[in-house]
Amino acid sequence: MSYSINMSFGLLVLLAISGIVVVGQDFKPAPPPPLVPGEGRQAQEVVHEYVGSKKCRMCHGQWHKSWQKSVKGQSFQILKPGARAEHKRKVGLDPKRDYTSEAACLTCHTVGFGQPGGYRIALPNDEKAKRFAATREGVGCEACHGPGGGFTQVMGDIYLKERPYEQQEVRRAGLRSIEPQLCLDCHDSKAPCIADDSPPLKVDDDALRTGLGFHQHFPLRFRKQ
Secondary structure, rough: OOHHHHHHHHHHHHHHHOOOOOOOOOOOOOOOOOOOOOOOHHHHOOOOOOOHHHHHHHHHHHHHHHOOOOOOOOHHHHOOOOHHHHHHHHOOOOOOOOOOOOHHHHHHEEEEOOOOOEEEEEEOOOOHHHHHHOOOOOHHHHHHHHHOOOHHHHHHHHHOOOOOOOOHHHHHHHOOOOHHHHHHHOOOOOOOOOOOOOOOOOOOHHHHHHHHOOOOOOOOOOOOO
16 A cells, blocks of 8 residues: 555656646646747746636627637647648647647647646546636737736626726736737747747737737726726
8 A cells, every 4th residue: 555655646746847737637648858948938927826718708708709719819729730730840840749738838828837727738538627728728818918816806896896997906906017028938039839040029019009919909998098
């Protein structure tokens, strides 16, 4: 019995060291050695938990619908075998390989990977875990706006009471200010899916305001101007 316990504990330690977060009752073999990820998104301090883009949809349905069709909304699909094959070959990646369990890719192609409430790799037979993971796939709302555990509660109160609010109120609850550097945390030369000869990504304030590549913008009903 003692030997069995020690073996189980050893497997748990091995999974923890690997840095792979898994949901489910059974163990999952570790994926191939991870690629070298960008450091910025992983290094960000997390104060609140991630809640998933589905939570944001409750108040921001138009934004969410627009985002689902966007490049960012579909970015998780790129990790699947056969997707963007020509581009993968160009940057030295195997187009037939499944990258949906690669830590280096999940850092920027999911929401909050490895962080409280963030994306977790689901076992094939765990339907509950799959549903959880699906709400955190892609470059979702919280990838840019920050973990929503705090500010979604404030926004829920605003919509429930239909009361006016100032941006500073939700900022204090964790809503992140969108800055160009946030994009560069993933769109940098360290990203394994960016070719060495690719020109540096140029992100200006106008692109951020118009939601280019993310979602359309709509009037905020209760926000004070």
